[in-house]
Amino acid sequence: MDFLRPTTWADALAAKAERPEATPIQGGTDVMVEINLDKGRPAALLDLNPVAELRDWSSEDGWLRIGAGVSYTRLIDELGDRLPGLAQASRTVGSPQIRNRGTVAGNLGAASPAGDSHPPLLASDALVEAESVRGSRLIPIGEFYLGVKRNALEPDELIRAVRVPYADGPQYFSKIGTRNAMVIAVCSFAVALHPSRRGVGTGIGSAAPTPRRAPEAEEFLAGELDWDGRTAVPDETARRFGELVARAASPIDDVRGTRDYRVHALAVMARRTLGWAWTEYRGI
Numbered sequence: 001m002d003f004l005r006p007t008t009w010a011d012a013l014a015a016k017a018e019r020p021e022a023t024p025i026q027g028g029t030d031v032m033v034e035i036n037l038d039k040g041r042p043a044a045l046l047d048l049n050p051v052a053e054l055r056d057w058s059s060e061d062g063w064l065r066i067g068a069g070v071s072y073t074r075l076i077d078e079l080g081d082r083l084p085g086l087a088q089a090s091r092t093v094g095s096p097q098i099r100n101r102g103t104v105a106g107n108l109g110a111a112s113p114a115g116d117s118h119p120p121l122l123a124s125d126a127l128v129e130a131e132s133v134r135g136s137r138l139i140p141i142g143e144f145y146l147g148v149k150r151n152a153l154e155p156d157e158l159i160r161a162v163r164v165p166y167a168d169g170p171q172y173f174s175k176i177g178t179r180n181a182m183v184i185a186v187c188s189f190a191v192a193l194h195p196s197r198r199g200v201g202t203g204i205g206s207a208a209p210t211p212r213r214a215p216e217a218e219e220f221l222a223g224e225l226d227w228d229g230r231t232a233v234p235d236e237t238a239r240r241f242g243e244l245v246a247r248a249a250s251p252i253d254d255v256r257g258t259r260d261y262r263v264h265a266l267a268v269m270a271r272r273t274l275g276w277a278w279t280e281y282r283g284i
């Protein structure tokens with residue numbers, strides 16, 4: 001196995017153009033597990049850790065640009081106040097050791113339907129900044145996930161950064177696992193309220209071949225919430241929201257949970273996260 005170790009972003013892009021079959025490695029918390037379990041041996045590893053440009057984040061025009069090398073730990077510590085949904089999800093990833101190494105870009109690269117960063121990225125309309133020697137493009141998060149562990153990157157492309165707008169309202173994430181820590185989601189859900197545009201964002205994890213939104217639920221809730229008066233959400237509205245979220249999923253039975261359990265749990269998580277978000281909104 002060849003080990004490629006560029007030290008600049010330009011060299012990393014050149015290496016990926018020359019060796020499109022090379023597997024990028026950032027934190028290695030997915031890649032190393034695959035190699036150790038002998039699930040295919042890459043012809044080459046492209047180590048992005050020496051590339052200093054990837055370790056930065058910046059902010060511009062209400063957006064955060066999070067470099068592909070920014071760990072979950074740094075995201076939680078440094079950006080948690082501006083991205084509460086993504087920070088909550090990041091806190092549930094693995095253990096402190098995994099969060100010190102693992103990255104949102106790696107979560108996107110792996111594109112597992114169970115990845116914890118996906119629901120909040122969907123709920124807040126994030127963009128994936130992909131780059132190759134041919135140029136750079138922004139992929140809307142809803143177009144990024146193509147199938148189980150498949151994403152929209154071309155073979156010569158790398159993720160440069162993830163762009164996420166500052167939270168413009170309450171954001172919440174909920175995850176069900178078979179225990180409290182170090183666990184892959186049985187299913188997960190994120191909600192983001194966007195009061196400035198009277199909008200609602202959602203993201204469903206681990207309950208379909210790809211992470212996905214629940215557009216009907218979003219539209220329904222946005223039309224029902226009393227944005228100006230901030231009166232309590234009627235039980236019937238919350239129940240219907242939960243139902244529409246559950247209906248947007250297409251889960252399967254697997255070792256972590258049954259289809260029916262996931263459908264039920266999603267409706268519960270949708271109602272709960274809505275309750276937390278609306279309580280926060282009413283208190284602002």
Ligand SMILES: Cc1cc2nc3c(=O)[nH]c(=O)nc-3n(C[C@H](O)[C@H](O)[C@H](O)COP(=O)(O)OP(=O)(O)OC[C@H]3O[C@@H](n4cnc5c(N)ncnc54)[C@H](O)[C@@H]3O)c2cc1C
Pocket residue numbers: 023024025026027028029030031032033048068092093094095098101102103104105106107108109110114115116117153157158159160182183184185
């Ligand atoms: C013990 C343990 C517990 C875990 N718990 C969780 C959990 O609770 N929730 C969860 O979501 N995940 C969990 N994971 C999985 C993993 O930690 C996450 O998916 C993490 O986000 C991967 O980030 P990384 O930087 O380590 O990625 P890597 O392993 O380096 O890469 C992952 C994938 O992304 C690609 N990639 C990396 N960087 C780039 C880039 N810049 N451009 C293009 N492709 C790139 C790689 O080629 C690979 O396909 C766990 C893993 C372990 C070992």
